Amino acid sequence: MDDDAVTAFVPGHVTGFFSSHPDDDPSKAGSRGAGVTLTDGVTVRATPAARARTTLDGTEIVVEPVDRVLDALSISVHVEATTDLPLGAGFGTSGALALGTAFAANQLFDRRLSANELVTIAHAAEVRSGTGLGDVVAQARGGVPIRLDPGGPAHNRLDAIPASTRIEYLTFGDLSTESVLSGDTDRLTDAGLESLSILAEEPTLSTFMYASRRFAREADLLTDRVRGAIEDVSAAGGEASMAMLGETVFALGTGLSEAGYDPSVCRTHAAGATVLEGAAPPPSASGPPRANNAGDL
């Protein structure tokens, strides 16, 4: 065990549309759909602690997926997270906390798990907690991910829109992911699969936004404020839709600012979850993996 801190960064993720695919096995359960990962994200710093605790921007909080990740790794860690993103507003902050904790704690305690194993643990923790279905998988990839299958890395296939762009967003309030996902999701899933089919035919940013607006309308998730802002952006010649699930509008490029709003501004994030520090312990600290390791030519 290395007792230095290890820091990981996980991009935020705005889902544009999705379908829900429950399964008794949480590594198979999840969602299909598409979204954008964001340069605004969550930074997670892990340090060893006798008692596990999590702070977000300095305030102690309980994040069930984080506790589940630490249980799965059988370790006790102080998780200090910071973020510019609003909570509960459709940015995948719970997934980012779970995934960042998995990456940082794995290295801090030299658990020697692979990226796929850590993503699987964080994804299952989110699914079991009911806080998300696809954010973790998308946040592990980065870019503009298309989730072709539900579930973790052992079961899903991913594709992506090969583009990057400025993103603007504006949050009016939060929506409970748990309450939407625990309700009747048949209509939502039908709409999500239709949007996925549309995007698969033409994987561009513009078609992603169209398919997302179509989903928001068909799944009947729009609030009046969100609908109004999307219409304003369209009237100004831009492209916007609703973040799933939050009372949040996101737009390509300068869509919201050109419509007269004062949005937060970021970009799509090219990389997935990344360990930032403590990443390269000297060989003497991590120890030779095998007795015949040294100078073995």
Added chain:
Amino acid sequence: MDDDAVTAFVPGHVTGFFSSHPDDDPSKAGSRGAGVTLTDGVTVRATPAARARTTLDGTEIVVEPVDRVLDALSISVHVEATTDLPLGAGFGTSGALALGTAFAANQLFDRRLSANELVTIAHAAEVRSGTGLGDVVAQARGGVPIRLDPGGPAHNRLDAIPASTRIEYLTFGDLSTESVLSGDTDRLTDAGLESLSILAEEPTLSTFMYASRRFAREADLLTDRVRGAIEDVSAAGGEASMAMLGETVFALGTGLSEAGYDPSVCRTHAAGATVLEGAAPPPSASGPPRANNAGDL
């Protein structure tokens, strides 16, 4: 078609070990193995041109995989590439040129292909040209990729070592990938599969370096100069191995400099191939994807 330039960046990729898996279908052919992607890479700028031509650092060159990518996309482009990496020395520059061309040209000509489709085209172009078997897939992912299966994105599975690190490298000369891959690869493939099995049990950077050294020795690819540098790094307490395929030594952290060498220095690159510019055409430039696109709430 947008006649602005589009620029893409593709990280370099040093393969530590691999096994060769030929197939008549180039999207299934490829290698299994592992490597590190690098912040030193290839920047590709594509502009429309009546006659396709490719320059690297200002000098016109013929890169067969690039020509094959342009053929597959049925377009004619001026590819201007720049790189800090040495050529033919095990850094995946041909794969980077092919993949960067695919990403940039797709956007330049609004071809609307997905990331997986572009990776498949570039991977097949490399395989058909005999210039590489696994670089493109790794360069599309970024990080420290483990290629569990051969082939393009429709066929392979990837994992990764969840870490980042400083990398040092030193090139003594080039080796011909084509001549090694066209020879008897049975011994090489046996050694590569054994190294993959070792890494899968313990996916850490240190074990990756051990498995890579083991491969270089078993596959009998070490030159005297490479062997000497690796031994010097080991004697100084560091971890180094040989880039496949080039007369190049790479080391974790400060391995080569602490052994008295004057290496190039970079880091692992968190993201895969990325479009850098021209990524967000205004909606009016790309056009509505469908007649019912605008303000369709």
